[in-house]
Amino acid sequence: MKPIRFLLMSLLLCSLQLAGQTTESKVRELLDLQSYENDKEAGALIVYDYGVSDFFQGESGFYTKFTRKFRVKFFNDSNLDYSEISIPVYFGERKVEEIEDFKAVVYNLKNGVIEQVRTDKNELLKEKHLKNWYNYKVAVAGVKAGSVMDVEYTVVSPFIYQLNDWQFQYTIPVLYSEYLVYMIPFYLYSYIIKGTSQLDELSSELQRDKYPILNLEYQKTRYKFVKKNIPAFYGDEFITSPNDYLISLDFQLAEINHLEGYNEKITTTWPKFTEELIKETSDFGGYIRGSKKLAKETLKENQFVYSTKLDYLEKLVDYVKANYDWNQYSSCLADVKPGEFARTKKGNVTAINLFLVTLLREAGFTAEPVILSTRNNGKIYTKYPFAHYFNYTIAVVNVDGTNYLIDASEKHSYFDQIPQRAINEIGLVVAKGEENWVNLTSNNFSTDLNTFYYKLNNETDSFSCTYNCKEAGYFALNSKNEYKDDPEKFIKDNITPLFDEVYNSNVMVNDTLRFFRYTAAGSVIPTRIDKYISIKPFLNTVYASSPFKMKERAYPVDFIYARKRMFSAQILLPEGATLVKLPENFEMENEFFGLKYNAALRGNAVVVEAEYSLKKPVYAPSLYPGLRNFFDNMIKYFNQSVEFELK
Amino acid sequence: MRKMTLIFIFAICLFVPFIGFCDDAVVLKYTTKIDVSSEKCIQTENVIIQVNNAKGDKYVDFVIDYSSNAKLKNLTGELRDIHSTVIRKLKKSDIKTTSKFDHFLFYNDNLAKRFSLKHNVYPYIVEVEFEHVISPYIYVAKWFPVWNTEINTQKAVLSVTVPEDYKLKINQVAVDSPSKQVAEKGVTYIWSSSYTSSNSEDIFAPPLVDILPLVSVVPQNFYYIKPGSFDSWKAMGEWNLELDKGLDELPSEEKMTIDHLTDGIEDSRQIVRELYHYLQDNTRYVAVNIDLGGLEPYPASYVCENRFGDCKALTNYMKAMLSYKGIPSYKVFVRAGETPEKIHTDFPSHQANHVILAVPLANDTIWLECTASYLPFNYLGTFTQNRPVFLVEPNRSRIIYSPALTEEEVTSVLSYRFTTNENDPKVRLSALFKLRGEAFEYFKGQSGSWTEKEKHNAFNELIPFKNYKVDEYEVMPVHRDSSFFILETTGTCNSPYQTVGEFVKVDLPSMNLPVFEKVKDRELPLDFYVPLAQIDTLFFDVPYDVLELKTPDNQAFEDEFGNFEMKIVQTSGQLCIVRKYNIYRQKISLEKYSNFYDFITEMKSSGSSIIFKPLK
Structure with missing residues (x-):
């Protein structure tokens, strides 16, 4: 026995030694x-x-x-x-x-x-x-x-x-x-x-x-x-x-x-998953059931007056937005009990929106929760019913055959406008025993219309300019959030940089007609050399520099929402002035991008009208060269000047 | 009835401003009560906040820190309506406990209690009270009459009660002397003040803490790890030296390494440089704060073992290495930051937030920043330059000034070459940047960790020219102790030429001058802690033989604030423009701001473009 043991030990030591050398080398x-x-x-x-x-x-x-x-x-x-x-x-x-x-x-x-x-x-x-x-x-x-x-x-x-x-x-x-x-x-x-x-x-x-x-x-x-x-x-x-x-x-x-x-099947199908959320999950279905008391009391204490069903819906949503605060946490389960939510008026996004669903149901609406994954959380793969995809809840309400997506954690949005953080392809409607997906992305344009009116002063050293901007969609929501947060800063960031001196400005928020509008008047000093005057009609409201500087791109370009921007400028020529240079016209249009630029002399004014649109919210990497080219053209044409010569 | 309504409305209009009704929130009262004994300080804070609208809700989100030597007790809170009716009290279940996260620290063992007290009917009132038991302590109070800088504090009260025989030292700024009450418990000092918030975002303004009323109270004698005294800077220095005793022991292996590195080097300066490079190449800054709020020093062996440390540990380690070689050096405590806060030099106390090292040699003193592997030898950057600092030297600890960066040390030199091609609407731009001062520190410090894309983006942004797209870039290798960063880049940009009638206007790249507030918008004085200076040279290819310049070919002006110069030279087919500016290191009062603004405006307009007429 002894010799065999010795042989085995040697072999073992030898292999250990070899292993040690290999690691060290x-x-x-x-x-x-x-x-x-x-x-x-x-x-x-x-x-x-x-x-x-x-x-x-x-x-x-x-x-x-x-x-x-x-x-x-x-x-x-x-x-x-x-x-x-x-x-x-x-x-x-x-x-x-x-x-x-x-x-x-x-x-x-x-x-x-x-x-x-x-x-x-x-x-x-x-x-x-x-x-x-x-x-x-x-x-x-x-x-x-x-x-x-x-x-x-x-x-x-x-x-x-x-x-x-x-x-x-x-x-x-x-x-x-x-x-x-x-x-x-x-x-x-x-x-x-x-x-x-x-x-x-x-x-x-x-x-x-x-x-x-x-x-x-x-x-x-x-x-x-x-x-x-x-x-x-x-x-x-x-x-x-x-x-x-x-x-x-x-x-x-x-x-x-x-x-x-x-x-025991844990999760095999989406219908089973949604059923479990409703029946067995205390921080979801249990929360909805527990919120009924607060919902009933709310309806009883506030005698909402409304004209139509949609009006009623809007009022209820506005009520929740005004009275309950998001604590900035996201999860697809409520982080507070209904009692605590009622007491503290605060909860995560699911706590707020599940209460909204309960309130709407008590008011007679057909409302369901929708769970989704926010943009920074990654996307959902519908083939695999994985619970941990989801970190957010909103509501979907059907009124007269139309579905409205609602997020009451977003105070300044229109009642059926979900915030950008929630726009991430699809969400799952949580209805017992069903698999229904809703599209969160919209191809509807967010728009703005920018108009400029210029008149040269008597000293011919500056233009008085009246500017008007009317925004809709997410442009309006972003501006509204900015403005409500800090009105002075909004003016400082968005209006003041346009002018050499601002005479006055005014901001109008119209939630009924769903736009955000601001106007301003001020002076703009043109380029003046001798008797020649040159001015860029759209001031600093257009891109001066492309955001796409890299030659190639591996990932899709995600703008979140489709958009269209329109511009119209009227430059009054002073008496006796001669137009020296009119900007060059340009047009390109396809299913992905649109670009139009037109300048013409009409009577005693130069009128420049332009628009550009990004028709898709997301562009595949294969479209990146086209996108880059689109931006280069936009920057080139939209930054052209109008020139005239004074007498 | 109508008359009564009018009177009521009028009364409201009078009354409203006094209750801060027009602000989102206001602190009605902020009380700090400190009971001092030789072993501990019990600090009780009570704050009453009125929230006037939904935007003010954020001011009743509370985060209250505590730690093993600053224990939190008796935390209570109450939400009341405007008529003082209690709506609810803070419950244990409302409070969440987490670690206190700090961006600058890898880890710290401080914890935080987080809670909110909010209502949906405005205005409402929140009152919160809590107690910290601090032991040991070196500060009795460092008090500002401010709960939150964004909202007004109508009344703030500080009371400090000490035993009758307790010796303390007081420093107060912009606040009346305290009232004094003597009772069985001891002597109570009471200060009272208020605070009006400012939304000012003025650039190059003094830090807010330098403008606020302040009361600092320290014990004359204390026990913090070891016994110490704030009787003088010298005494405080001796305490610091006691803390460091025995912490400079190096393992024998480290000593052998040091011997090997410095073998054959006689010159002290060279030895210091060698060891500094060794520190930079073999250690890194990782701040782990455990126990005693980050004041406890780390031994040199800690850094030897871990190869990392915070500023105290790395500085102590460097000092230990020099000491081993027989080269004395001194720890220097500094209030670091690009806009330095005031040091009260007549009030010996702990006012620093960083440590550096001074090495006095025969003809010079070397200054070492031990936490930055990218900074050159003997370089104090914008973070620590030109301010009073506390140098700790046996029997001679004192306040001195850290060296100031000179104009030359902060002047960046830029060169641009614009080349046009008839068949290409884009212009090729080659740029060569030699960055110094803050720009050097930023790029040298950051660019090592940037990805390719991040470098591309950063270098794109560096070129102050419209729509510049980098094609290629190269960071030029320079000696590690150079205090400049050289970058060469080529790319394309929009054409800088604009034809206006028979003239050509050439837009020049911006001179990287900050955007100063208009005169009517400026609220605070200016403080330039370093000079702002730049020289740039621009070469333009022009497809003309002869030009009639409309812009003067030689402009220069100077006043008390600085100077500016621009020269234009034309040769066949090329224009060369040289621009130089320097804004001096200085303080500028608000009264002089309009003059300064005129100076800057003239500089910007003179250097923004040139205009010429091509001659046939």
Whole structure:
């Protein structure tokens, strides 16, 4: 026996030694690496990123262990923030997630020798956020430009409803990313792969080991998700959310196979999902039921006087807007109980809009909640009934066959105008046993009409100009919000810069006719050289510079809403003056863009009329060159001058 | 009846302004009561806010900080209507507890209680009271009669009660002397003031805290980690030195590294430079504040181990390295920020928010900012330059002035070349920027962490010319201790030429002068803490042989505020324009603002364009 044992030990030592050398040489190679050849600008590189989620049996049932192990090479100090680790954990009322282990090792080269600095679990600092979430944070010791950092940690969770999602892509490149999930037959999960059409490896394999439970045995199935050579994510302007484009894996519990032998579907279909929200969720359906008392009292105490059903609807919506405040938090579940909502007059967006739904129903309207995902939360994939998509609730009301979408958390919007943050493709109507989606995006134009009237003064050194701007749609809503917040600032930002001196200004908000209007009069000093005068008819109301400077674009351009802007200027020529230069006319029109510019001499005035429209709220990347060209033309033609010569 | 109605309306119009009815909200009373003993300070605050409309609701969203050495107790709140009828009281369930998040800190162990007390019938009144028990303490009070800078405070009262034999020091600014009451409990000092909010966003204005009434109260002697005294700056310095005792020990490995780095270097200045570069290349700024509100110093070994630290830790570490090499250096406490707040030099007390290091050599003093890996050696930027600072030196701690950035050190030099092509409506623009001063600090500090796109966007914005699109850019490598940032970029832009009749007008890029408020809109004086200066040279290709310039080819003017010069030289096919301006480091009173505004206006209009007539 002895000789065999000795042989085995030698073999073991030999293999350990070999493994140690391989690790050290790999680290040394990385320490010597100056940049990543596929992205020379990258300040750091994730060399590998391994995640494992596994199930274990505990005293009170199954729990999951999520282990993550990753290695980062830092080329310079521009991405050292990757050494500031933050691990979120959830604290329920009776159960908590825990960090079982944390360790980090940093390698640095010093005089040819590899030095190591270690950080362990004791260095973790706890930070409390709202609503049961904590962050454990640590700044890993020893990191600097050139370092290689290894981090490994394990989170143990009793919350099997939330299997750890996985993010493949970051703002630095990733060489290799792998996520293993050891599924057990008792819990079945659905998943979505976002940001890419395929992975480099996606496989499943039944594991050999058998685990006893009660009088049964089960085996685990290992799922493997791999993606390699992932470029760094660079965001862009005019996009909804990085969440929509980052390559990642999203899980949701779909089914529980109970040991007692019965099968429980958690979420398989949207109708089931909405039914559960209404019947079983206290912070949704329960909240609606609990709000009835307040709704009844509200109707009783306020004798609303109205002329039509639509008028009544508007009054009820206005009442909720005026009397209840949004606390700036979003979730698709109410964050307060109905009693507290009544008392504090404050709640999250769902608390406000579910109360609105209840109030409208008590008043006799057909009203349903609509849950959605806000723009910065990412989009919804309708194929997969995942609850955690949703973070917002509005209401849909049907009056005489027309659906109105309403958000009472937005104080200044028209009663059926939802705020921009909620415009994110589609929302789900929460009606028992149904799957109904509503379109949140509208192709209706938001518009403004800008008119200018110029008259040269007697001294011929300045024009008196009367300006009128009438806005509708989201232009009006944005201006209204700005104006109600700070009227002085609104004038300072929107009117004062147009003139050399403002004589007067006036702002009119007309909620009945749904426009926002402001007028101003002031002086504008033209370009004057000798007897020649030149003036740009539209002042600073048009783009002087294109927002699209990059030659290429990977993501759609999202303007949120379609828009049309119209301009009309009349420049009175002084007596005896001669027109020297009339701006060049231009026109382009297709299904995506529209641009018109026309200048003409009519009697003793130069009349310039122009308009441009972005006919779609969203433009695919393939349309980006056209969009860029459109803006270049708009800037070129709309910034032309009218010139005339005085006698 | 009608007469009574009219009288009533008239009375309201008289009465209304006094209850702040026209403001969104107003603080009716803000009371701070401080009971002092040798071990602790109990600070009780009570605020009564009247909310007049929905916009004022935000002023009753409360966030109350506390920590392990400033414990929060007895938090109560009440919502009342205008007739003082209680509508509801603050409940425990209304209050949420979170960490106190701070953008500048990676982590701090402070917590915050958050709650709101709101009603839907206006006006309504909210009263909140809470107590902090602070132990240990080095400040009894640093008090402004302000609860929220955005709304008026009609009456603010500070009362400080100390035992009869307690020695304290008081500094008060723009507030009447306190009344004094002697009782069994001790001596009570009472101050009273008020605050009128200002919406001023005037640029280059003194900081608000320098304009507000202020009462500072400190104990003459205290125990904060170690015993100390505010009797003089010297005494305060000795306390600081006691705190740092024993914290400069370096591990032997670190000593070996230092020896290796400085081997063969005799010159002290060179040693300091070598070690400063070592600090910059091997450590980074990460602020983790735990215990005692961030005043507790960190040992040098902390930085050796972690390779990061806050300003105190990194400065202490640098000091320890120099000390090991036998080079004395001194911690310097500074109130950092681009618009420096006033330091009350006649009131020794803790007034700083940052630490730097001064290294006096035979012929010079070197100043080191230990938290910025990108700043040059011996460079104090706009963040810490030109202000009174507290230098801690054994037996000689005192207030001195940090060096001021000179005109040369802040003058950016820009060069533009515009090239036209007959077949292309766009103009090619090549630009070369040598940025200094604040612009240098910004670009040097930020550009290292920018993505390609962010760099593109930032460099696009840097060119003050319409519709500029960067095609290529290059950041020129310079010595790490250079105090300038060189960027070369080429791209296209809109044509700067405009034909007006028989003339051609050429719009010049803006000179990056700030946009100053019109005279009628300016509310506050100006304070230029650094000079503003720039030189730019512009080359234009013009498709004409001879030009008759309508713009004078040589303009220059100077007055008490600064100077401006513009020269135009024409050669065949090219125009060359050189513009220079300098706004001096200075304070300008409100009375002189109109003169200053005229100076700026003249500068802008002189340098904004040139006009010429091509001659056939």
